[in-house]
Amino acid sequence: MVSIICTLRHHTDELSCCAFSPSLLATCSVDKTLRVYNTADFSELPYSPLSGHGYGVHCCRFSSCGSHLLSCSTDGSVIVWSSDTGEATAVLQHPGRIPLRVCALAPDSSLLLAGACDGTVALWDFPSKTLRRCSTVSEASVVACCFSPCGQFFVTGCTHGDLKLWDVDVSLLHAEKDAHDLGVTCCSSAPQFRVGEYGCCVEFRLASCGQDSQLKIWIVSQREGLLHTLTSHSAPVLSYDTHHKHMNHYEIISLSPSMPWIATGSMDRTVNVQTLCQGRKLPGHSRLLVADWSEEDVQTWLCEEGLEELVCNFKANNIDGPELSQLNKETAAELGIESVGLRSRLLRKIEALKSEQSGSEAPDEFLCPITRELMKDPVIAADGYSYERESIESWIRGKNKTSPMTNLPLQTTLLTPNRSLKMAITRWKSSQ
Structure with a gap:
């Protein structure tokens, strides 16, 4: 079971993405802002929030070294921010000013890629910030992209469900049609190449997720092919970083490259930073167990x-x-x-x-489905599930009139105290 380290509640609208660098956590939202936190104590940096986009921000990414933070938006732009100062060092505009859904930076920071709603990708030379080309790669919105470990290839995923491998001249190398039946939602490549079987080729692993509730791992090489498929997800996966088991009320997920932490963003506008290890949190100076x-x-x-x-x-x-x-x-x-x-x-x-x-260590039914914390004042919502009162009230006060568990509309916002569950939690705590 994961253990929550902290909950961040600063955005005023739905979360759209979060990303870790070795020392920072960035989040972005439909509220048009990015927020940046120090992972030493998860305090918000003095220059945060970052405001510069005219519409909601869909994606944020750090460079490999962590010195640059990228964000893309419905306004059709990618903004490059300094992670040290929060200064916007460059604004790159899609030639057609088409809403951008996703962006990625090559591992060596040589190229910047952004996917747009009209099925195009824009590719910039990152050091000079000049546009190399803008090409159509899909008939549907490009909502996922990532570079290979060497930065000489990139992968795109679209809402029609196709995954495609391209070289940096945007020449198609391989297409996997209907990789995800209901649409791709995200993709991520392993950070390193490996030598293939019998040493005959070099290959890397690619992970993709989709609305079909599947996580797929692919081998990308001269013999591109599916390695295996994981089907343990119970709801559409909307964002992915390797080795995380999806929780169906979360929309966005990111893993820290330096600590055993995972950041999960929910439709209730909050971000939970959690540890992937079991045990106890160390108060104060460290977050070890x-x-x-x-x-x-x-x-x-x-x-x-x-x-x-x-x-x-x-x-x-x-x-x-x-x-x-x-x-x-x-x-x-x-x-x-x-x-x-x-x-x-x-x-x-x-x-x-x-x-x-x-x-x-509490039984799962004693934990609020939204916060994953032991409930103190459990209430039953119209969907039949029990939640911590404060959490579900906060959920309802937002724009969320749907169930956090089923995503179906709540017929009423009336909450009924679950006294029997509260008594059971009290008895369990006494037994501890």
Whole structure:
């Protein structure tokens, strides 16, 4: 089970995309803005929000080094932002000023690609910001694109469901018709090439998702072909980065390249940053989990909790995260902590950690489908599902008059307290 690190609630309209760099998280929205956060503590950067588009922003992407942030919009432009200052360093306009749905930057930042609603792609030389060509690649909207690891090829996906491989002169190399029956929604290539079987070719992996609720992994080489198909998704996948299991109330997904984190954007205008590992979150300075705490992490935690005088005892006994969670009265005494009051304070802090942990280990039916957090005031909505009152009320206050679980219209916004579920949660918490 994933564990939520933080929830970001700054956009005023639906989220459309999110993207990680090694140190930043960017989000964009129909509200015409981008917001940028420091992943050290998920505080919003001073220059955020970024405003420059005249219409909703559909896609945002970082360059490989993280120094550039790209965004494209219904206004037909791609804006290049400095990740350091938030300054718009370039504005690249589609020749026909056609609404842009997706953009991508080559791994070496040599080329910039943008897909448009009229089935065209615009390709720019990124260092000079000059247009190389604008070509028709589909009869339908181009909603997905990515470059190969070398940047000499790119892939496009459209709302008709086709995937196509092109060279940088926009010459078609391969077409996979109806790769996704109901339309492609996104694609992503592996960051590296690999040598094919028997060393006879070089190939890379390509992942694609679609409205057919399928995630497909392809081998792209001289012998392009489907590697395998994953069908575990229960709802259309609207955005994808490798190795994530889709949750049907999320629209956008991005994985951090440097940490085991995933950012998921929902139609309720929020972004949840979650860890992909099981265990406990480390409060304060680090977002690691207790099961992964080193001895240094434990010592830092002691200082944060006002127990600095115990650092030497813990250091001498090589106490790491798993051992910390197992401490009790007897083992605490064996550490040489003579003060009864100090031992009691330590044990209370450890119990508080265990209490917090119970939220991530709760039965799934006790978790709000929107926030994935333990419910405190569960209510039943018109779709028959139970939600945390505050979360579903926030959902309804927005433009969402549909069920977060089924996407069908809610016949009424009336919410009924689920007292039996609340009692069951209370009993479960007491048993912990």
